[in-house]
Amino acid sequence: MDNILSLMEGFATALQPQYLIFGFIGVLVGTAVGVLPGIGPAMTVALLLPLTYTLDPTAALITFAGIYYGGMYGGSTTSILLNTPGESASIVTALEGNKMAKLGRGAAALATAALGSFVAGTIATLGLTMLAPIIAAWAVNLAPADYVALMVVAFITVGALLGSSVWRGLTSLGIGLFLGLVGTEILSGQQRYTFGLLPLADGIDVVLVAVGLFAVGETLYVASRMRHGRIALVPVTRGWRSWMTKDDWRRSWKPWLRGTAIGFPIGTIPAGGADVATFLSYASEKKLSKHKDQFGRGAIEGVAGPESANNAAAAGVLVPLLTLGLPTTATAAIILSAFQSYGIQPGPQLFTNQPALVWALIASLYIGNVMLLILNLPLVGIWVKLLQIPRPYLYAGILTFAVLGAYAVNFAVADIVILLFVGVLGYFLRRFGYPIAPLVIGLILGPMAEAQLRRALQLSQGDLSALFLSPFAAVCYIALILIIALGLWLRRRQSRLERTLAAAAAADTSLSAAVNQAWDAGERPTDVKTSDIRVQAPAEEPPTEKGSRRRGGR
Amino acid sequence: MGAAGTGPARPSAGGEPAEASAPRSKLGEYIFAGLALALGIFVFVGAFAIRLPTSGTQVGPRVFPFMVGTILVISAAMVIVDIARGKLGDLEQGEDVDTQAKTDWITLAKIVAFVAAFIALLEIIGWPFAAALLFGGVAWSLGAKRWWVALLIGLALGFVVYIVFGGLLGLSLPPGPLLTWLDPLLQSLRG
Incomplete structure (x- = not known):
């Protein structure tokens, strides 16, 4: 029961006023950037990395963890209320939640997403509390060759399973690994790939790459093909107290728990991140639901399950990060570099060397979840306002803070030049369908992988077979093959499902648009209790590709 | 906020990515x-x-x-x-991205030019003015209706950031020739 005692001490730290404030700032900023299109937690944490110069480690990491959790909550608000397709991680929520909102049930969708995120976040944090010390204690015995195996698994799964094609992901990973090589080599002290340029001698700063890719690259990409016209928001009616009916509760609680059970394990293994978890949860809810006919037209289970899975996976990602020092998402990789800027290396020793810090961090996750529930249920109106910021100002602001963040790294103009170059690279990566996350992970994990590889080969005196012969490493490589095969199979199913769903969505856009124009929200004939929707829902033709063209594309 | 939600139906960009967009x-x-x-x-x-x-x-x-x-x-x-073999990359999707639009190279060039101008001018005219120019310029490039409002917002943002950084965090951004008198003030603010 050492853990419970340590956790209590963690709470004692995290509940101190100054840490509460940092935690609150973290979840507030996190929710804001989660809601706003164009920025996300990865970029925000990267922008705030210079804070590590002035804050103590506990305060900085609590803030970053808050941003990480907050970003997950905020994303669902956007996908439910904004009438444009978002990123693929939230696409299932977008489809069901957006449909619910158009039926006048946006409040219920927001509530089930927030409550599900809370349930999943809390249970998954509990899982983290139980699991992390055990894994850390076991991982102490891992040899360098085992770490090399783990990192290879992380590299390949993240590279191969994120994004639209395996080879594009691996190319992105390779570019990241290259950027990690630039700079002075530690052991022999010579410069590699610096072209003799002084600003490159210390390596390319993580802040510049992350902010360049996420902020500048995203701004350029949006600028190149911006969606013009009015920001189409689905209005939310009713006060938050009456958001969920009894029926909604009855239909939500099981998907919350199932989503958690699916999301947390997937988060802990590097298997392509939250994307897979949300998809699996959606598919299983659809299979288990008694209201199958509502799926694709605003089924509450289709919001409750995937949103919970999304949040549980986010917490699960912290398990390998804290116990093995292994980041499996871009945000986790940047949080890892925040640890490093304090000279702290996450890994098995973290729980023995920095118990106060790590337990305060875990305690802050529980507290952050409660704060986020309050921020997201009654105060959702504020976030809706944020969604209406005119896009020119939003992206101008993002870019201004990006150059500020880049300049603040070393107070050197040369860094802004690097930022611009990385931003242009980020633009082309997006344009040609290369995922960004493998690049960031390659950049941050690459130097660590090189160090472990050299240590492992030093121990084996250059014998390469030692890398594969340790039992743990062998298990890793076998698992890698299985994960890749399973992941690719899942992705094929996922894209098929997304296509069907999107076709279904397009098929009745004109119908709901007509309803929305004819009546105000709350007065629509479709705005009724969930149980009645089934009876009233008009019989529609099956969502075929042909039907969607004809009816959707007017 | 009483406006009806969706407006005219848009062709769903998420649905038919490759086929529908211009080749x-x-x-x-x-x-x-x-x-x-x-x-x-x-x-x-x-x-x-x-x-x-x-x-x-x-x-x-x-x-x-x-x-x-x-x-x-x-x-x-x-x-x-x-x-x-004809397997092109999928365009990345996003809330503000119209995947069916053609690439707007002019806007891109304008934004890159404003960042380049910022790089050139930062240490000459100082952070607040350079930031105002960047913010205003980018907002104008992206279609902000009144450029002078954007410029004013940018100026306000520049000053707020300058004061917060210099006064609270102790990181001094370049003041430029017009604002050198501000620094001692900020230092006294810090005590």
Whole structure:
């Protein structure tokens, strides 16, 4: 029961006023950037990395963890209320939640997403509390060759399973690994790939790459093909107290728990991140639901399950990060570099060397979840306002803070030049369908992988077979093959499902648009209790590709 | 907020990505993948230029660069094969992105030019004014209706950031010739 005692001490730290404030700032900023299109937690944490110069480690990491959790909550608000397709991680929520909102049930969708995120976040944090010390204690015995195996698994799964094609992901990973090589080599002290340029001698700063890719690259990409016209928001009616009916509760609680059970394990293994978890949860809810006919037209289970899975996976990602020092998402990789800027290396020793810090961090996750529930249920109106910021100002602001963040790294103009170059690279990566996350992970994990590889080969005196012969490493490589095969199979199913769903969505856009124009929200004939929707829902033709063209594309 | 939600139906961009959008040329894709391939070759060849330490010869500083070069060469080559077979990359989607629009190169050039101008001017005219120019310029490029409002917002943002950074965090951004009198003030604020 050492853990419970340590956790209590963690709470004692995290509940101190100054840490509460940092935690609150973290979840507030996190929710804001989660809601706003164009920025996300990865970029925000990267922008705030210079804070590590002035804050103590506990305060900085609590803030970053808050941003990480907050970003997950905020994303669902956007996908439910904004009438444009978002990123693929939230696409299932977008489809069901957006449909619910158009039926006048946006409040219920927001509530089930927030409550599900809370349930999943809390249970998954509990899982983290139980699991992390055990894994850390076991991982102490891992040899360098085992770490090399783990990192290879992380590299390949993240590279191969994120994004639209395996080879594009691996190319992105390779570019990241290259950027990690630039700079002075530690052991022999010579410069590699610096072209003799002084600003490159210390390596390319993580802040510049992350902010360049996420902020500048995203701004350029949006600028190149911006969606013009009015920001189409689905209005939310009713006060938050009456958001969920009894029926909604009855239909939500099981998907919350199932989503958690699916999301947390997937988060802990590097298997392509939250994307897979949300998809699996959606598919299983659809299979288990008694209201199958509502799926694709605003089924509450289709919001409750995937949103919970999304949040549980986010917490699960912290398990390998804290116990093995292994980041499996871009945000986790940047949080890892925040640890490093304090000279702290996450890994098995973290729980023995920095118990106060790590337990305060875990305690802050529980507290952050409660704060986020309050921020997201009654105060959702504020976030809706944020969604209406005119896009020119939003992206101008993002870019201004990006150059500020880049300049603040070393107070050197040369860094802004690097930022611009990385931003242009980020633009082309997006344009040609290369995922960004493998690049960031390659950049941050690459130097660590090189160090472990050299240590492992030093121990084996250059014998390469030692890398594969340790039992743990062998298990890793076998698992890698299985994960890749399973992941690719899942992705094929996922894209098929997304296509069907999107076709279904397009098929009745004109119908709901007509309803929305004819009546105000709350007065629509479709705005009724969930149980009645089934009876009233008009019989529609099956969502075929042909039907969607004809009816959707007017 | 009483406006009805959706407005006229948009063709769903998430639904029919490749077929519906204007046929994109493969040329850009080839160039980008080709550059990645060239980078891989450069990394690989460049690794030979890394000096090996005279003692302790087993695992030098060349091993990892060789691996990185190999990964880049193989995966970029496979991407080129994919493109040749007609498998183009999916455009990344986003809330504010219209995947069916044509690339707006003029806006892109304007934004890059404003960032470049910011880089050139930052230490000459100082952070608040350079930030105002960047913010105003980018907002104008992206279609803000009144450019002078954007410029004013940018100026306000620039000053707030300058004061917060200089006064509270103790990081001094370049003041420029017009604002050198501000710094002692901020320092006294910090005490």
